Amino acid sequence: MATIETAGIVKRFGAVEALSGVDLVVERGELFGLIGPDGGGKSTLLRVLATLIPADSGKVVIEGLDAGRDYREIRSLVGYMPSRFSLYPDLTVEENLKLFAALFRVPAGDNYSLAGGILEHLLPFRKRRAAALSGGMKQKLALCCALVHEPSVLLLDEPTTGIDPVSRDELWRILGRLKRRGVAIVVSTPYMDEARLCDRVALVMQGRFLDAGTPGEIVERHGRETWAARADGMSRLLVDLRSSPLVESCHAFGDQHHVTPSPGASIERLREEMTARGHRVEIREIVPGIEDCFIRVASAHTA
Amino acid sequence: MKAIETEALTKRFGNFTAVDSISFDVKRGEIFGFLGANGAGKTTAMRVLCGLSKPTSGRAIVAGHDVAARPERVKRRIGYMSQRFSLYEGLKVWENIRLYAGIYGARSADIRERSDALLRELDFEEGRDKLVRSLPTGWKQKLAFSVAIFHEPEIVFLDEPTGGVDPVARRQFWELIYKAADRGITVFVTTHYMDEAEYCDRVSIMVDGKIAALDSPRGLKEQFRATTMDEVFRILARGDDARAL
Incomplete structure (x- = not known):
């Protein structure tokens, strides 16, 4: 059984069809990239997968659970990082982590095994307000918060936008580590050099997958x-x-x-x-x- | 005359030095890339240059005026666009143009004609009555840029204008930058896309509040024996993220 399985997802906002039939399968330990023009449907797809918005039709199954019926269970299995910084700017690093731990009903220790390496980077700044962190640090904190409940699925909406090349490398090294731990990751990015680092990528355009495959296959077919x-x-x-x-x-x-x-x-x-x-x-x-x-x-x- | 001249420009917050005695010039009509890691001091320096934040010490002359002594004069002669805030999402495209043109003192008789011309030039006449909220990021950014130079400023400051913008829209955005530079507008731009650094006439790289290097992309690559600007950036900006804070 794949970790994420969707078939024919359709999502409309008024007259606009944001998703027009998306079929996506992501296996355990797979890093799947979404690339496509602005307004192509990447963020909507991630929000549907995170069960934040329901699909109008089609099937969304995560870890064998149906998104329409079992969304509560799914939420405890999914970590989601939206494209805009969405932590509490007035809370400190530590307070944000504690808050997320409490929301997911997990102990607020320092030993989240998935977030391990990233937490070490954050600890020197544990008393700093989130608003006062640099861009790279903010993203690391947001990633930590998305990982507090040790999800088996991680959904990241442009996690490296606004981040300098050195911090981007670091974030991708972290994703590589999470993938090896078996986490299924879906990530959208406007950086094409990052698409190369994915196991498979989909070209998302006008609400559908124009194509999907390994980076090598994409180049072979469209180059x-x-x-x-x-x-x-x-x-x-x-x-x-x-x-x-x-x-x-x-x-x-x-x-x-x-x-x-x-x-x-x-x-x-x-x-x-x-x-x-x-x-x-x-x-x-x-x-x-x-x-x-x-x-x-x-x-x-x-x- | 230079578009920007700074001398030992410094900005401190308490005992933290965000901008540490930077001295550099930007020539008129130049496309100047202002690079650096997150937290290196770029945004703070840019705010000082725009007259939004007073320098702690040192001097900066922007568009012929001292930013500390005459910040209001500076503001009138520059344009500014940031990635985060650019246009009012709840207003229509033409309403945004009218609003900004009015703020910069354009006469209402001119505004209609020039906003039509602007939309024509962008090939976006059908977008006139759309809410900005409904536009893709790439369009928002192109529009925001056009609005930022509507009053024909001497310099336009662009703070990560292409962040989160797809490869096609990014290239279209840079074509607008070239057009503005051809008209004589000086462009001061920050970016995290290292291919865009190559499109600048000269590039500075800020590390820990200081300008660590400044030259043409070709000069920087020669100096650091690198084949791309990405390599140059990594050589200068590596060091742990903790220090970049």
């Missing part, structure tokens, strides 16, 4: 031939690449531009064309990543 281009004037290069008939699409990727070539185009011909337009350009073929696939799929569906 196209991709070239990386670099020159001195990058913003001018972007404009010129986009206007070239040899280029189907082109997007900025940090210090290079990623080009999807038109059928039949070659690197040599594009290099000649860009040189003729005055660029000292360097172009080479690269292996596309999840972010390339995301942009391709998202653009195709919103165009």
Whole structure:
């Protein structure tokens, strides 16, 4: 039996269909990522899984329990971290932890086995008000609070938004540890480098899963031939690449531009064309990543 | 003339030094990336530069005015947008534009015409009567940015404008930043996306209240023998999170 099993979840808000038939299976010890454009349905799905809002139709089963009927039991098995910081800012770190422990009727000790490593980071600040913590620390505290009752399912809505790269690494190391302890984790993220760290990811768009699979499978199915281009004037290069008939699409990727070539185009011909337009350009073929696939799929569906 | 000039700018809260004697310049029309770990002092420094918080010592001239002596003059000549608060969720798109334009002293005759132009430029005319609450994050942020530069400020301060924004919307947002910079608006921006650091003309990285490095992305990569800005950031900002507090 899978830890999370859903079939055909539909959720409407007035005239808007936020979820239009989502099928999701997450196994014990699996880290499942949700990526997709803003407004695609990621947060709604997480809230349905957390039993905070009921689905209009479809099946949601968590640890063999039905979300419509057994939501009370499910809540004691699920840890949920919403995207907005939702702890009590005026309470200290320690008070927040005690409050969550009390709400879930578990002892308020320091030895929550799941939260173990994170708690150590927090202890030096136990008397500090939550509002006065740095962004990374706030997220660690929120994660600790979501773990006080040792849930077997962890639902995280953009836990790393607003968090610097070093703290992000730390949070993902913690998720890796929880996964090895058997926790089933569903996490949404706008960072495509994080999608690579998931066992499987789903592209969530317009209320449904456009595709789901391992990061490798996603790239295999949606990746196209991709070239990386670099020159001195990058913003001018972007404009010129986009206007070239040899280029189907082109997007900025940090210090290079990623080009999807038109059928039949070659690197040599594009290099000649860009040189003729005055660029000292360097172009080479690269292996596309999840972010390339995301942009391709998202653009195709919103165009 | 420089858009921003600071000299030993310092901000303390009690015995905690949030901004520790920073000195740097931002050129006019430049896109300046202001990076640092959570808790390194970025937001505090930005608040001082916007005239929202008085420096404890040192000096900052922003858009030609001293932030300590003339904070109101500074505020009138800058735009500001943060990730957390940008627009009124319960107001419609056009109501937000009218409100902000009015606050910045635009004449009501101009507001209608220019807000139509703004929506046209964003290709968002059909969104005019929508409640801001109903918009996806990416649209909210693009709109908030357009509103923040509606009064043609000399400098716009952007505090994590693309936090939580998807890859496609992030790129669209940066195209707006480029357009503003082309019009001569200086852009001062914080971000946790290291690919966005590459889009800046120059980048500073703050560590423990101090500016630990400042150069073009290429210069920083050479200096730290790194291949990406992500590596540069990690080299400078590693150290335990406890210290970053």
